[in-house]
Amino acid sequence: MQNAMQMGKGPVPVSRPLTLRGPCGRCPSGAGMLELPFLPFCALLGGLGVACVAFVSAWCQQWRGGFAWDGSARMFNWHPVLMVTGLVVLYGAAALVYRLPFSWRGPKLPWKVLHGALALAAFCLAVPGLVAVFSFHDARGTPNMYSLHSWLGLATVLLFSCQWLAGFASFLLPWAPAWLRALYKPVHVFFGSTILMLAVASCVSGINEKLFFSLKNGTTAYARLPPEAVFANTLGLLILLFGVLVLWALARPDWKRPEADSVDTRQPLLSAER
Structure with missing residues (x-):
């Protein structure tokens, strides 16, 4: 560089490493991650969620005899459909609400309400899903809560209930102080991902368990891998x-909201200052 300056050519430009930036021009700490627009990813994920619901509905309709609410095996079929739709697809959508670029501008309250409403809808589907399987077992004299799948499933629903109630009280009602919200927020985020993992594990183990029970004998045995x-x-x-x-x-x-590291305490659902 000194030789170039002495020759009157000025300083030699120094090349800078190329970095990836997010939708708002921010350089993320994980800049090495695959760059992908969020909205096309959302469309792909939405299609995948619809496929999950369509596949579980078609499975129960085509091979398991359809649906009813009479204590029979057809009543049981509501269990996988409602659990996959609620605790996996709707809950996954609720988890991604704050990743929408539209939520990065303006007040956070409408997105809080949408996040809580989607999670509540998931819970409202999970409850009749549990009723369906317990009623089916009781009608046939089958014991409840004996398998790993049942333990995982009930633990997921109970943890989900506690998560929703704690989140509602902390982020949508006015009495929680700011320091408590800031303290609880990482806990809420952690258990949100944990519940989704438990829900996926419960669904996958439940599918496998149902196949073993349904295809354990005859020419359609599971080991023969029938359709x-x-x-x-x-x-x-x-x-x-x-x-x-x-x-x-x-x-x-x-893909995080720019102020995601701070807790929004400006607009609780029920404001004490009206």
């Missing part, structure tokens, strides 16, 4: 892929 087994195994892979992609989106720093 139903191929279809249901594919459903399990779709659910797993959906959960992994949601967790991947949540882990991307450039």
